[in-house]
Amino acid sequence: MVFRYNYVTSDIGHVQTKGRSRAKFNGKIFVIVNSDLQLQDRELKNIIRVEMMNKVVKSIADSTLVNQKAFDDRILMEQKNDQKERQREKDRARITKANKVEKSGVVLHCIKCFKESCCLDDIRSIRNQHHVVTSDLFLDKMKLIDLKKQPIIDGFTHQQKIHCGNCQHKWGTMVVYQQQELPLIAIKNFTLKDDKGKKWFPKAWKDVPFVISSIDMDDLGKQNNFSEAENPEGSQQEKGEIEEDDGLIEYPNIMQIEE
Template sequence: MEVSYEDPCKSIIEEEMKKVENIYENLMKRKGVLNTRQNLPGGDYLSKTYLGSIIKLKNQIMCDTTLPEDTGREMICCLSHLGILHEALDINYLMNVEHVVQFLNKKYVEENQQPDRLIAIERRLLNLGKDLIRTFRKQTNIKPNPNLRLIEEKLQELYSESGKESLGMIFVQTRATAKSLAEYLNEKLEGIEIPVKPFIGSKSSETSDGLSETEKKELLEDFRSHKIKLLVATSVGSEGIDVPECNIVMKYNYSGNEINIIQMRGRTRKAGGQAIYISDQSVLRRDLVSMEKAAVMHRALDELKQKGKDEIRAMILTEQKNDLKHQEDQERKLRELQNQKKRGFFKLVCATCKETEINGDNIKLYKQNHHVAAEGAFLDRVKKEDIKEEKINQMIRKSIIYCKKCPQKLGKIFLIHDLEVPLLKIDAFLCKEGDKLRKYKIGNLFHILLMRSVTKIWKLYSQS
């Protein structure tokens, strides 16, 4: 079933979120925070991705030792406020305006009884929250959300058909909505004796209050023993919970991936179990894609069940080898790309006149000492002085190389397999990186000069 409710106060909450985002961005500018990793995520305020990005950003700021303590506290305060408004937006979309007011009143009034302990920005955001509550209370002639009535009627119908001993789960996106919807349904279904409780994650979350592990275990025991007939759960309700008697599953504008689809399908294993979707069109489209992926996974599992252990082991080994080869290929391409950037960026210039140049494409490190081998084309830019030939190992020393612009001695020419190879002394050069000149450092130079072969000369030279 499709949600078709015109959200009356969505624009009010989104405007409030934009105000807080502006406060956060102005704070970063005023405090000189230049780390782009701490920029706000942007995008759809109602999406799970937005809330996930806010939580991740808070964790990054808490771990950032370069930020002054007061700056970090102010930034986290803004992000916490955005998290509260995200949950208010979700409640507003799926519940009634009075439920939004109840949630905001708890966050900005009941949980803030000592405003004198707050810093300036916390007081400012607290006042914005209270102003938002007053704005909502002024809203009149807002029709109730018809989807709440739809859920209530559908649950009454399902429990009437399958019996009051049936167990059900409703999945929603946020903890705040789970708690608000559970409270609403507990009141509405009291007449047919269907106790309802919220089932949410642990108290370590950055959003609403959570349940301890003990509370979650006790809640599940009450559910299995039918003391509680209906749970309103976030994604934690789809992970590793085994209640075979559960035969009613409802998703209220809840979008999950293919793994969630498979896990939720496992919640309705009992014969005659039913799964109900109440979502807007965009969520339904995402779920259809996830359902198709889940179907593909099921078909793959069915095919695996028909194969023997040895065949499966061989398939896994082949896939691992292919994955490893793919990873090695990707790493090799990345290294080549990095080397290409280094070669185009790195140059050596004559240490005396600063003019005669040789770039990274034309040089190779020679046996990790203070010399580099250059391509023959480099000889067109220097002067040569022949000397008495002298054999050194498999090479013949033939000439001395000087800079054309000054008397700086740059290196020598050797004959290797009848080819002239310039061997340059790199302390006769300066390293040029962009517009900067500096003396070379062996440790820094090695990783720049140790590159793949660039010429036939170098290939022959490296074999000697």
């Protein structure tokens, strides 16, 4: 048997878990969830999605028996269309990058409460994908909440969640990169405003119309203040998190999934 404790993945993970349990544990999975986490609904949706997927796969398999050549031609056409769309996306991204301009005096404000957070000049990009704040003044504007788990994603160790110190809106994650702690932020959580009052509301970093410098060793050398910073509220428990010393906890919601 497989027991999952307060852990629900996507429908893909659902299928993978069932495959492993079928091979080793006779196809039985138990999902134990805390009612406050609302994970039971997510698992039920995964079950529905898997059932829909199985019906679609069966329908496709049946269609190949009717006319194999027509099916192959349709697949080839879809692949070519998908390839063309990906190329158009690359072309648009290249044009957008070429049109970016250098600009100073742009300030990031919290998207929820519009509190000033940092300047665009203090942001550096890592591998043209991830964006971090290099100014230690940013520490005074944010609140840190410890993560129960500290996953390593794309070379970054995620340690704490970063929230607005004023309205608690999530800004990003405190990560460790090359042995330095850095605030990794998502631009969708901020509004850009220049010294003339013009505003931008980008959904992704690629939508920011300004040039952002890449991080270098000098920038990493400035980050010692982040490592030494203390979070007075870091010990607060988030809703849904379970401390190790909580004692006996009853879980009324136990789901069993069988083949």
